[in-house]
Amino acid sequence: xxxxxxxxxxxxxxxxxxxxxxxxxxxxxxxxxxxxxxxxxxxxxxxxxxxxxxxxxxxxxxxxxxxxxxxxxxxxxxxxxxxxxxxxxxxxxxxxxxxxxxxxxxxxxxxxxxxxxxxxxxxxxxxxxxxxxxxxxx
Numbered sequence: 266x267x268x269x270x271x272x273x274x275x276x277x278x279x280x281x282x283x284x285x286x287x288x289x290x291x292x293x294x295x296x297x298x299x300x301x302x303x304x305x306x307x308x309x310x311x312x313x314x315x316x317x318x319x320x321x322x323x324x325x326x327x328x329x330x331x332x333x334x335x336x337x338x339x340x341x342x343x344x345x346x347x348x349x350x351x352x353x354x355x356x357x358x359x360x361x362x363x364x365x366x367x368x369x370x371x372x373x374x375x376x377x378x379x380x381x382x383x384x385x386x387x388x389x390x391x392x393x394x395x396x397x398x399x400x401x402x403x
Contacts, residue, residue: 330394333393333394337384339369340369340372340387340388340391340393341384343360343363343364343365343366344356344359344360344365344384345359349381349382349383349384350381350382351380352378353373353377353381356376356381356387357370357373357374360373372391377390
C-alpha cells in the first residue's frame, strides 16, 4: 500500500514552522507570530493559572494541595468511571483489573460497605480533602 504525503503546501509548512519556532528554539516568549493571536492574561483581580498551587488568597483556601490533587488523580487513574455506582468489592475488582498498586487496592478494601456514586465520594470516604472543605456524603 502506497501512502501519500502528509505535507501541506510549502507556504503553509513555512507558516507553521514560523509559528512554532520559539517553542522549538527554547525561547520563553509567546510562540504566536501575530500579537492579536497571543493568549490573553487574567484580568485585574482574577487569579492566575498557578493560583491553585500557590495558595492564592483570592480562592479562600477551598482548594486542594498539590499532594492531595495528585493522590486523588492517582486513585482515579486506577478506577474505571463505568464501574460507578459501586460497592467496595466491585471497586477492588476493578482496581485489580487495571493493575493498581497494592496500597490502592488495600485502601479500597478498607472502605465502609455502601454504594459509592463517584470517585469523589470514594476519595472523601478514604479521608481525602474535598474542595469547599466538605463532602456530600449520605
